[in-house]
Amino acid sequence: xxxxxxxxxxxxxxxxxxxxxxxxxxxxxxxxxxxxxxxxxxxxxxxxxxxxxxxxxxxxxxxxxxxxxxxxxxxxxxxxxxxxxxxxxxxxxxxxxxxxxxxxxxxxxxxxxxxxxxxxxxxxxxxxxxxxxxxxxxxxxxxxxxxxxxxxxxxxxxxxxxxxxxxxxxxxxxxxxxxxxxxxxxxxxxxxxxxxxxxxxxxxxxxxxxxxxxxxxxxxxxxxxxxxxxxxxxxxxxxxxxxxxxxxxxxxxxxxxxxxxxxxxxxxxxxxxxxxxx
Amino acid sequence: xxxxxxxxxxxxxxxxxxxxxxxxxxxxxxxxxxxxxxxxxxxxxxxxxxxxxxxxxxxxxxxxxxxxxxxxxxxxxxxxxxxxxxxxxxxxxxxxxxxxxxxxxxxxxxxxxxxxxxxxxxxxxxxxxxxxxxxxxxxxxxxxxxxxxxxxxxxxxxxxxxxxxxxxxxxxxxxxxxxxxxxxxxxxxxxxxxxxxxxxxxxxxxxxxxxxxxxxxxxxxxxxxxxxxxxxxxxxxxxxxxxxxxxxxxxxxxxxxxxxxxxxxxxxxx
Numbered sequence: 001x002x003x004x005x006x007x008x009x010x011x012x013x014x015x016x017x018x019x020x021x022x023x024x025x026x027x028x029x030x031x032x033x034x035x036x037x038x039x040x041x042x043x044x045x046x047x048x049x050x051x052x053x054x055x056x057x058x059x060x061x062x063x064x065x066x067x068x069x070x071x072x073x074x075x076x077x078x079x080x081x082x083x084x085x086x087x088x089x090x091x092x093x094x095x096x097x098x099x100x101x102x103x104x105x106x107x108x109x110x111x112x113x114x115x116x117x118x119x120x121x122x123x124x125x126x127x128x129x130x131x132x133x134x135x136x137x138x139x140x141x142x143x144x145x146x147x148x149x150x151x152x153x154x155x156x157x158x159x160x161x162x163x164x165x166x167x168x169x170x171x172x173x174x175x176x177x178x179x180x181x182x183x184x185x186x187x188x189x190x191x192x193x194x195x196x197x198x199x200x201x202x203x204x205x206x207x208x209x210x211x212x213x214x215x216x217x218x219x220x221x222x223x224x225x226x227x228x229x230x231x232x233x234x235x236x237x238x239x240x241x242x243x244x245x246x247x248x249x250x251x252x253x254x255x256x257x258x259x260x261x262x263x264x265x266x267x268x269x270x271x272x273x274x275x276x277x278x
Numbered sequence: 279x280x281x282x283x284x285x286x287x288x289x290x291x292x293x294x295x296x297x298x299x300x301x302x303x304x305x306x307x308x309x310x311x312x313x314x315x316x317x318x319x320x321x322x323x324x325x326x327x328x329x330x331x332x333x334x335x336x337x338x339x340x341x342x343x344x345x346x347x348x349x350x351x352x353x354x355x356x357x358x359x360x361x362x363x364x365x366x367x368x369x370x371x372x373x374x375x376x377x378x379x380x381x382x383x384x385x386x387x388x389x390x391x392x393x394x395x396x397x398x399x400x401x402x403x404x405x406x407x408x409x410x411x412x413x414x415x416x417x418x419x420x421x422x423x424x425x426x427x428x429x430x431x432x433x434x435x436x437x438x439x440x441x442x443x444x445x446x447x448x449x450x451x452x453x454x455x456x457x458x459x460x461x462x463x464x465x466x467x468x469x470x471x472x473x474x475x476x477x478x479x480x481x482x483x484x485x486x487x488x489x490x491x492x493x494x495x496x497x498x499x500x501x502x503x504x505x506x507x508x509x510x511x512x513x514x515x516x517x518x519x520x521x522x523x524x525x526x527x528x529x530x531x532x533x534x535x536x537x538x539x540x541x542x543x544x545x546x547x548x
Binding site: 025026028033040041057059061064065067069095096136137140142144146148154155156157158159160166183184186187188190191217221249251255260261262267269272273276277278 | 297298299301302303304305306307308311312340341342385386387388389392393394401402403404405406407424425426427432434435462463490504506507508513514515516517518519520521525526527528529531534535538539542543546
């Protein structure tokens with residue numbers, strides 16, 4: 001019966017309700033979407049120029065959409081740990097994918113931080129396509145970031161795709177559709193092993209300070225706090241966890257006001273590493 | 279929404295595993311912290327349309343379950359589907375239709391109910407948080423993925439595409455399907471790999487750095503996992519799933535975009 005009633009309610013009304021308090025407590029984006037030509041949004045990606053090499057596979061969404069090469073201006077904006085703009089890099093390419101090797105010159109000397117990807121196409125090309133002219137389609141940059149240890153003898157990068165962001169540049173200024181809502185606990189389906197060294201990177205894609213608390217949960221379900229921090233708007237935070245002295249295998253969890261509070265996890269065993277979105 | 283998980287024998291001494299905990303992956307702070315469930319493990323052999331139960335595992339007082347492909351006698355390309363279900367649910371020895379997996383959501387928090395899907399070769403391990411959505415397992419569909427994760431194209435690097443295909447509904451016969459690799463500019467066929475329902479298509483491929491490729495099937499949908507590693511020494515293993523075409527678009531435009539994108543490509547491919 002409830003489903004039947006729901007099916008009578010217009011979609012636009014359901015959307016407004018879902019974005020209104022208290023129903024909006026887990027909505028990760030704002031209701032209002034900017035309406036300007038060539039709006040394209042990006043996930044917030046991590047770069048590491050410390051003891052890792054970082055590459056980024058940027059997607060030429062229009063070429064991928066149309067199935068033919070299209071000239072694209074890719075622009076990458078870099079942000080420091082504190083969230084301030086620290087670099088910009090621009091390149092033109094008509095390939096389906098562009099491979100960017102990120103170096104500290106691009107990042108203004110910052111060794112760790114976040115970046116976003118934006119694209120621009122000739123207007124005359126988009127005007128020929130009704131779906132873009134009517135702003136029905138908005139491109140999203142999800143890309144793939146690859147990491148490799150600097151001193152590694154392996155030529156293999158380990159990749160992960162973008163995760164969350166809704167960020168864009170308008171008139172030279174960074175904006176985000178991501179929002180903080182009620183407190184959420186994110187518990188990745190991983191076990192913290194007793195012989196590994198972990199680096200967890202949290203990126204804040206919102207324009208508000210993000211507060212984070214990190215917990216370990218033992219096999220008796222006892223929780224203990226192992227970290228608390230504040231992450232600046234558009235900033236990032238690295239949390240290190242060395243479990244060499246611990247004897248138990250545990251689960252990890254964290255609390256933030258982000259409905260999607262995933263982290264990028266590096267699990268190191270001294271020689272090799274694994275990187276993944278938690 | 280609820281999700282299946284899987285383990286698979288991909289050959290070349292690579293062991294796949296699934297790790298799942300009873301903690302709810304994403305929840306509001308005031309919602310229940312964990313849920314109790316068990317998992318059933320089912321597989322289909324090459325010519326059989328029945329699912330055979332090969333395991334049933336509970337937490338037994340622990341917080342985590344880990345299942346490895348090497349613990350089961352799976353042939354190369356054979357999948358085992360891991361189904362979260364309620365403790366009291368009867369998991370029959372043989373099934374024609376897979377049961378709907380238990381939802382591990384406790385509120386409206388986003389993010390699918392994933393598990394860690396890992397691949398291990400020697401000392402190298404690589405993983406991602408993954409799943410196989412139940413909704414996907416009910417439709418035939420088509421598949422299209424790009425070569426973005428084949429960036430590791432240097433000499434001595436092995437690249438594999440593993441296409442995971444799960445069809446939970448009843449089958450009357452096992453049909454032969456084709457996974458294609460094509461040059462994305464000329465649309466010329468480079469390679470073809472046969473596979474069947476409820477298996478993993480495994481395609482080993484080489485990449486020329488100056489060319490770009492796409493992979494497609496007009497027969498079924500599937501989740502593409504790209505694995506790269508250096509053959510000669512203890513190398514990192516790179517494992518990541520390519521995101522589906524809907525992810526190139528934001529918000530409500532996702533599904534219109536995906537449909538048009540797939541039409542634009544598949545109409546040009548034979």
